[in-house]
Amino acid sequence: MEVNAYAIEHEVEKNHWWFVGRRYLFGNIIKKLKFDRNAAIVDIGSSSGTNLRLLKDLGFSNYHGLDISEEAKKFCAEKQLGNVHIVDIQNTDLSKNSYDFILATDVLEHLADDCSAVSRIYSGLKSGGYLLVTVPCFKCLWGQQDIVAQHLRRYYKSEVEDILKKNNFGIIKSFYFNFLLFIPILIARKILLQQNKIKNENEINNAIINSILKLVFIFDCWISSVLNPPFGVSALILAKKP
Numbered sequence: 390m391e392v393n394a395y396a397i398e399h400e401v402e403k404n405h406w407w408f409v410g411r412r413y414l415f416g417n418i419i420k421k422l423k424f425d426r427n428a429a430i431v432d433i434g435s436s437s438g439t440n441l442r443l444l445k446d447l448g449f450s451n452y453h454g455l456d457i458s459e460e461a462k463k464f465c466a467e468k469q470l471g472n473v474h475i476v477d478i479q480n481t482d483l484s485k486n487s488y489d490f491i492l493a494t495d496v497l498e499h500l501a502d503d504c505s506a507v508s509r510i511y512s513g514l515k516s517g518g519y520l521l522v523t524v525p526c527f528k529c530l531w532g533q534q535d536i537v538a539q540h541l542r543r544y545y546k547s548e549v550e551d552i553l554k555k556n557n558f559g560i561i562k563s564f565y566f567n568f569l570l571f572i573p574i575l576i577a578r579k580i581l582l583q584q585n586k587i588k589n590e591n592e593i594n595n596a597i598i599n600s601i602l603k604l605v606f607i608f609d610c611w612i613s614s615v616l617n618p619p620f621g622v623s624a625l626i627l628a629k630k631p
Contacts, residue, residue, distance in 0.1 A: 396460070396464075398436055398437040398439075399437040399438075399464040399467075402437050402438065402439040402442070403442070404599070405599065406599050406600075406602040406603035406605075406606050407602075407606065408439045409603055409606075409607070410567075410603065410606035410607050410609070410610050411439070411494070411523075411610070412439065412440075412442065412443045412446075413607050413610055413611075414566065414610035414611075414613075414614075414625070415440070415443055415492070415494070415521065416443055416446075416447060417610075417611075418521065418562070418625075418627060419443075419447060419490075419521075420447070422490070422519060424449070424489060424490060425489075426448050426449055426450060427449075427450060427451050428449065428451060428489040428490055429451050429452075429487060429488045429489050429490075429515075430444060430449060430451065430452035430453075430488065430489060430490045430491070430492070431452065431453060431454070431455060431483070431488050431490075431491050431492070431513070432444065432452065432453070432454040432455070432491075432492045432494075433454075433455050433478055433491060433492065433493045433496050433510070434455070434456055434478075434493060434494070434495065434496035434499070435454030435455065435456045435461055435465060435473050436456060436458075436461050437461065437464045437465065437468075438454070438461075438464060438465040438468055438470040438471075438473075440454070440492050440494060441454050441465055441470035441471045441473075442468075442470050444471070445470055445471060452471055453471055453472045453473065453474060454470075454471060454472065454473040454474070455473065455474055455475075455476040455478065456473055456474075456475065456476070457475065457476070457477050458475075459475065461473055462474075462475060478493075478496070478500070478506045478509060478510070479500050479501065479502060479505065479506055481509070482509055482512065482513075483509055483510065483512060483513025484513060485512050485513065486512075486513075486514070486515050486516065487513055487514075487515065488513050488514050488515060488518055489514075489515055489518050489519070490518060490519050490520075490521070491510055491513065491514060491518070491519075491520050491521070492520075492521045493506075493510060493520065493521070493522050494521065494522065494523040495523055495524065495525065495538075495623075496522075497522065497524050497544075497549065497552075498524055498525055498540045498541060498542055498543065498544065499538075499539060499540060499541065500541070501541065503552060504552050504555060504556070507552050507553060507555075507556045507558075508556050510556075511556045511557060511558065511630060514630040515630070516630060516631065517629065517630065517631075518629070518630045519561070519627060519628070519629050519630075520553075520558065520627070520628045520629070520630070521625070521626075521627055522549060522553070522625070522626045522627075522628065523623050523624065523625050523626075524543075524544045524549055524623065524624055525540065525543045525544070525622065525623055526543055526544055526545065526546065526565060526620075526621060526622060526623055526624050527543055527545070527620065527622075528543050529575065530543060530571075530574065530575055530578060530622060531543055531578075532578035532579070533578070534578070544624065545624075546563060546564075546565060546624040546626070549624060549626050550563055550626060553626060553628045557630070557631065558628035558629065558630060559628060559629045559630075559631060560626060560627075560628055561627045561628060561629050562614065562625070562626070562627040563624070563625070563626045563627070564613050564614050564617045564618070564621075564624070564625060565613065565617075565618050565619070565620055565621025565622075565623070565624050565625075566609060566610055566613035566614075566618075566621045566622075566623055566624070566625055567606065567609055567610075567613075567621050567622035567623050568609060568613060568618040568620055568621040568622070569605055569606075569608070569609045570602070570605065570606065570609070570622065571620055571621060571622055574622055
């Protein structure tokens with residue numbers, strides 16, 4: 390991400406509807422996996438610490454983050470959310486068979502060779518370990534936020550599933566989410582944001598809008614895994630190493 394994007398996310402991630410909703414979604418999945426609180430966990434692409442906040446709140450003790458940015462390390466340290474190590478997953482092997490659970494949420498779209506990164510993740514997981522992946526979806530939603538975040542692509546869910554299967558992962562759960570806001574976000578990105586030249590969507594917020602969108606998005610995250618909608622702003626895939 391651009392350096393100023395880390396700073397904006399650092400300011401908003403604790404209460405912003407998008408990050409709150411995602412933590413709700415991820416938290417429900419993690420609870421169902423029933424990990425021991427000492428499970429070895431790594432969060433790839435920690436950014437300003439939203440996933441580390443979740444792991445801390447869930448009571449885990451043996452976790453850390455990886456990111457390519459010193460800004461990410463600094464912001465996570467400021468908020469006491471856990472250790473972040475400076476690592477580029479495209480060029481660095483994880484310790485083999487070391488982790489019970491790996492999160493790579495909104496990471497693959499940043500990587501030139503996403504398949505190679507998934508291979509490194511596979512190697513780092515213990516047998517029976519789990520990987521939680523999310524990616525932004527549908528090229529029609531490409532906008533300024535993708536540019537600010539330095540995305541290389543948006544996916545279809547099936548494309549990510551194929552990458553995981555090529556690396557011998559078994560797919561446990563796969564669905565699009567944030568489908569209720571798909572059309573409003575599409576309209577905003579194609580019309581309003583371009584006209585107003587807004588540089589970062591995370592800055593478009595106030596207390597009332599945030600409260601409304603938080604309720605909508607949390608409901609969306611709850612129902613998406615049940616309905617398995619045919620589209621969404623993002624996709625979630627839970628995979629397992631045999």
